[in-house]
Amino acid sequence: xxxxxxxxxxxxxxxxxxxxxxxxxxxxxxxxxxxxxxxxxxxxxxxxxxxxxxxxxxxxxxxxxxxxxxxxxxxxxxxxxxxxxxxxxxxxxxxxxxxxxxxxxxxxxxxxxxxxxxxxxxxxxxxxxxxxxxxxxxxxxxxxxxxxxxxxxxxxxxxxxxxxxxxxxxxxxxxxxxxxxxxxxxxxxxxxxxxxxxxxxxxxxxxxxxxxxxxxxxxxxxxxxxxxxxxxxxxxxxxxxxxxxxxxxxxxxxxxxxxxxxxxx
Amino acid sequence: xxxxxxxxxxxxxxxxxxxxxxxxxxxxxxxxxxxxxxxxxxxxxxxxxxxxxxxxxxxxxxxxxxxxxxxxxxxxxxxxxxxxxxxxxxxxxxxxxxxxxxxxxxxxxxxxxxxxxxxxxxxxxxxxxxxxxxxxxxxxxxxxx
Numbered sequence: 001x002x003x004x005x006x007x008x009x010x011x012x013x014x015x016x017x018x019x020x021x022x023x024x025x026x027x028x029x030x031x032x033x034x035x036x037x038x039x040x041x042x043x044x045x046x047x048x049x050x051x052x053x054x055x056x057x058x059x060x061x062x063x064x065x066x067x068x069x070x071x072x073x074x075x076x077x078x079x080x081x082x083x084x085x086x087x088x089x090x091x092x093x094x095x096x097x098x099x100x101x102x103x104x105x106x107x108x109x110x111x112x113x114x115x116x117x118x119x120x121x122x123x124x125x126x127x128x129x130x131x132x133x134x135x136x137x138x139x140x141x142x143x144x145x146x147x148x149x150x151x152x153x154x155x156x157x158x159x160x161x162x163x164x165x166x167x168x169x170x171x172x173x174x175x176x177x178x179x180x181x182x183x184x185x186x187x188x189x190x191x192x193x194x195x196x197x198x199x200x201x202x203x204x205x206x207x208x209x210x211x212x213x214x215x216x217x218x219x220x221x222x223x224x225x226x227x228x229x230x231x232x233x234x235x236x237x238x239x240x241x242x243x244x245x246x247x248x249x250x251x252x253x254x255x256x257x258x259x260x261x262x263x264x265x
Numbered sequence: 266x267x268x269x270x271x272x273x274x275x276x277x278x279x280x281x282x283x284x285x286x287x288x289x290x291x292x293x294x295x296x297x298x299x300x301x302x303x304x305x306x307x308x309x310x311x312x313x314x315x316x317x318x319x320x321x322x323x324x325x326x327x328x329x330x331x332x333x334x335x336x337x338x339x340x341x342x343x344x345x346x347x348x349x350x351x352x353x354x355x356x357x358x359x360x361x362x363x364x365x366x367x368x369x370x371x372x373x374x375x376x377x378x379x380x381x382x383x384x385x386x387x388x389x390x391x392x393x394x395x396x397x398x399x400x401x402x403x404x405x406x407x408x409x410x
Contacts, residue, residue, distance in 0.1 A: 034338075038338070134281070140278030144274035144349065205354075207357050217348060221347070261365075
């Protein structure tokens with residue numbers, strides 16, 4: 001029987017490719033808003049496809065630990081830290097495609113690694129398209145919640161401003177909770193200023209429509225789902241994140257509303 | 266406000282939101298339709314807590330079915346489809362009542378908002394668990410498991 005010493009450098013290189021590929025896949029999934037069980041599942045499937053005899057993986061919303069057992073006495077462990085989490089469904093989808101190909105044996109470790117690096121590097125966010133999308137979604141939600149043309153136009157500005165300031169804060173590494181507070185406050189301020197410009201406008205659909213895309217709807221769901229599945233640590237962390245996010249948004253709204261009442265009312 | 270206008274607005278908003286979370290193009294149209302169907306149920310149920318639950322259940326089941334047909338992850342559809350149901354109005358009203366010092370209304374609105382959110386989470390969990398267990402049955406019959 002061969003040991004890793006006899007196999008030498010070539011073996012080592014191959015194993016490190018496998019390790020790089022699975023870590024990168026799991027990292028992309030966690031950074032792009034995938035569930036933790038999806039990251040764990042992907043790692044296990046990919047390792048099966050690469051022919052790794054045994055793998056243990058623990059994924060958390062903030063990081064990932066995995067150990068590959070290669071042969072009898074040799075095992076490799078790696079820890080990957082996940083700092084920033086956002087939703088990027090396209091990357092998630094592409095990453096799933098790669099892991100499916102690896103699991104069915106169509107891709108080897110080096111090809112998978114190259115494909116995943118290409119997915120991770122892809123970052124052609126068209127800034128104006130994003131601002132436009134945010135503006136349109138805010139104003140359409142405002143109409144959905146009972147607004148009309150005036151509310152539509154005010155929400156257009158709110159949505160654009162929210163996206164603009166979010167990108168700005170993400171670039172300067174503002175903690176997510178603080179940026180929630182600021183976006184909530186900014187939306188409310190703009191909506192209230194809008195009522196000064198267009199008297200008779202209803203503030204409620206504007207503010208509610210603008211904050212709806214920011215509320216942690218899916219995060220709560222994922223948290224509860226994780227907890228029910230038995231992933232207690234990630235479930236608890238996600239629920240905590242969702243609650244804090246909602247509270248921060250609400251605090252931002254409340255802050256501006258009460259200041260506005262003090263000044264105007 | 267007529268219901269069809271609300272549904273069209275819901276459709277447009279979901280499409281715009283899908284661009285924001287970079288949903289792959291193929292999935293956008295179907296996600297918007299699912300979202301409108303869910304919101305329609307919510308309107309039919311008179312915007313009650315039960316409405317949140319049933320609408321989310323419909324959305325969850327439709328998303329899982331689409332995920333099976335298109336061989337994609339269900340999260341892909343669910344992320345954007347559930348957004349119109351998120352109780353943003355409830356959060357705003359709660360804050361307004363707190364600022365106005367109307368503690369009683371703030372408490373009741375806040376509780377309703379929280380219940381709505383729990384209803385959504387519960388319904389999506391139920392649909393996921395349902396489909397996760399359905400998938401296993403044919404595998405066992407084939408003996409490939």
